[in-house]
Amino acid sequence: MNIKDYLDSTYLKTNVQSGLSESDNIVVAQGFIQEAIDEGFKLIMIRPDRVALAKKMIDAAHSNVLVGTVIDFPDGKSSLEKKLEEALECIQNGADDLDFVCNYEAFKAGEINLVKDEILKATQLGLDSNKTVKWIIEVAALTDLQIAELTALIRDVVISNFDKDSFPSVFVKSSTGFYQTENNLPNGATVPSIKIMLENGAPLPVKAAGGVRTYDEAIQMVNLGVKRIGTSGAKAIANGTASSSQY
Helix, strand or coil: CCHHHHEEEEECCCHHHHCCCHHHHHHHHHHHHHHHHHHCCCEEEECHHHHHHHHHHHHHCCCCCEEEEEECCCCCCCCHHHHHHHHHHHHHCCCCEEEEECCHHHHHCCCHHHHHHHHHHHHHHHHHCCCEEEEECCHHHCCHHHHHHHHHHHHHHHHHHCCHHHHHHEEEECCCCCCCCHHHCCCCCCHHHHHHHHHHHCCCCEEEECCCCCHHHHHHHHHHCCCEEEECCHHHHHCCCCCCCCC
16 A cells, blocks of 8 residues: 555645745745655645646646645635635636535534535535545534534435445545644544544545544554545655644
8 A cells, every 4th residue: 555645735824824924835835736746645735826836836747646625714604605616716727626614513503404505516516527525524623423413414415416426526524624622632533533434424435634643643544444634744654754743
């Protein structure tokens, strides 16, 4: 097994979050993109305003690295119309993977039809454009029961509305990596949360994002059954060293 085939190398910090100027933050983003090209990672996960840059660099290098981006990140509270508008722009700029933040707060509030509608229509947009779609459920904001129920909801919407050939292209993803937890609790993928997602999401694939910082942890996730791992420490993981990254 080549662990690089599972790694979505990720850089999603804004200028404010990084403490950098716009130009300096672009340089950091370029560094992550180039590293993904040089290392041959599965994908580079970048903010929407960096998609065109990533696509340009990857094409110039004649690389097979995919370009992924996040939609309605990190809170997932925008309207369906805004989600679709942002996704369409990213598609036009060359994104291969669209990682939507599910409106998990609406789900927790019992607004199930709203959540079903966004899952259906956003997934339809992605699949119609031959893109991979991932639904971020933010496990740190949910109870174990809610993780199971929201994962199953995504599964059921996809199974009920799309051909089975589409199932491998619609993931359930654990986390944004930006959720603020109390008492420094994990805000990303954990073994228990991933097990719940795998049990309730099949036949849809699962992406473990956030909290995977070592090669052994990455292998553990793959052995559990995840198909992708989102991390900003992809090179360290691939080299068998521990990442100091918080995502």
